[in-house]
Amino acid sequence: xxxxxxxxxxxxxxxxxxxxxxxxxxxxxxxxxxxxxxxxxxxxxxxxxxxxxxxxxxxxxxxxxxxxxxxxxxxxxxxxxxxxxxxxxxxxxxxxxxxxxxxxxxxxxxxxxxxxxxxxxxxxxxxxxxxxxxxxxxxxxxxxxxxxxxxxxxxxxxxxxxxxxxxxxxxxxxxxxxxxxxxxxxxxxxxxxxxxxxxxxxxxxxxxxxxxxxxxxxxxxxxxxxxxxxxx
Numbered sequence: 389x390x391x392x393x394x395x396x397x398x399x400x401x402x403x404x405x406x407x408x409x410x411x412x413x414x415x416x417x418x419x420x421x422x423x424x425x426x427x428x429x430x431x432x433x434x435x436x437x438x439x440x441x442x443x444x445x446x447x448x449x450x451x452x453x454x455x456x457x458x459x460x461x462x463x464x465x466x467x468x469x470x471x472x473x474x475x476x477x478x479x480x481x482x483x484x485x486x487x488x489x490x491x492x493x494x495x496x497x498x499x500x501x502x503x504x505x506x507x508x509x510x511x512x513x514x515x516x517x518x519x520x521x522x523x524x525x526x527x528x529x530x531x532x533x534x535x536x537x538x539x540x541x542x543x544x545x546x547x548x549x550x551x552x553x554x555x556x557x558x559x560x561x562x563x564x565x566x567x568x569x570x571x572x573x574x575x576x577x578x579x580x581x582x583x584x585x586x587x588x589x590x591x592x593x594x595x596x597x598x599x600x601x602x603x604x605x606x607x608x609x610x611x612x613x614x615x616x617x618x619x620x
Contacts, residue, residue: 389434389504390414394424394450395466396442400489404437407493408500421445428454433461434504437496440467440478448481455482455544462503466491476584479545485571519554521601522614524593526554540592545570549585550593553602553612562609586610 391408395401396419405415416433418424421442428436428450436454440447451463462485465478470488478486484503487496519526523536531547533540542550548570553561563582571581586602594600603611 389500390416390432391500392416392418392424392427392431392433392436394418394421394428394436394442394447395439396420397439400439400466403493404496408497411497413500419443421447421450425450425453428459428461429457435462435464435500437464437466437500438483440465440469440474448477451478451481451483464499464503466496472580472584475581479581480543482544484544519551521554521557521612522599523597524554524601526551535593535597542589542592546585546589546592550589553589553610556612558611558613560605560608560611566610582610 389412391413393401393404393415395404395417401417401419405417408415416427416431418427422444424436424438424442425445438447438450442450447465447467451465454461454463463483465483465486466489467474467478467486468489475486485499487499517527517529519528524533525535526533526547528551533542533547533550549566552566552569566582586604590602594602599614601612601614603613603615605611
C-alpha cells in the first residue's frame, strides 16, 4: 500500500518507515503540515498517518482541508495529545482513527489494515441501503440522514455510530461493542468518547421530537428504541 506519513519527529519517522517498509508498504514522508497537505491533494494514497503538532500548519487544519477537498482517504491521527477532548476534536476534523504516542508498531499495523479494509468492503444489497426507525431514515449510499423528512447534518463518526445503533435496534450495546464496531480498534477505556458522541447524536436526532430514540441502560450501555419517555 502507498502510505503518506506527515510527521516532524525524525525518530518517529525512522521507526515507522523501517517497520512499515519491512511490511511491504511504500512510505512517502512530509515533515510539515503544508507540504503534507499538498502531497495528500496531489497524489493518491491508501492511507494518511498524520501528526497533530506540526510546523507551518497543524494536523487539525491539514485533516479539515483534506476532507473539504472531498477526499475519502482514511486518516489515522498519531499524536501525544490523548485526552478525550483531543480525540473528539481529531475525529470531528475528519480523522478515521486516533492513536496516542508512545505506540506499539503491531497496533499501528493492525489499525492500518482495519482502516484500509473498511474502504474496500463490497457494497451490500440494495435492500440494506436504508435503515429506518419511525420517521428517522439513514441512507448508507448517499450518506444522508433525515427525521420527519428534515435533513440532519452529522460528522462521519456520528454517521457510523448512528448506522451501528440502527443496525442493532432494540438491542442494548455496551461501550466496548460500540468502540470495536464504530472505531474498529479499542480506545483507552478511561476516555468517554462513546458518551460524548451519543450526546452529540441525541442533540441532533432527539432534541426536537417527542419520540425519543437513543436511550441509556444504566450499567449496561445504550439502545435505540421508540418511546415517548425522555432519554436519561
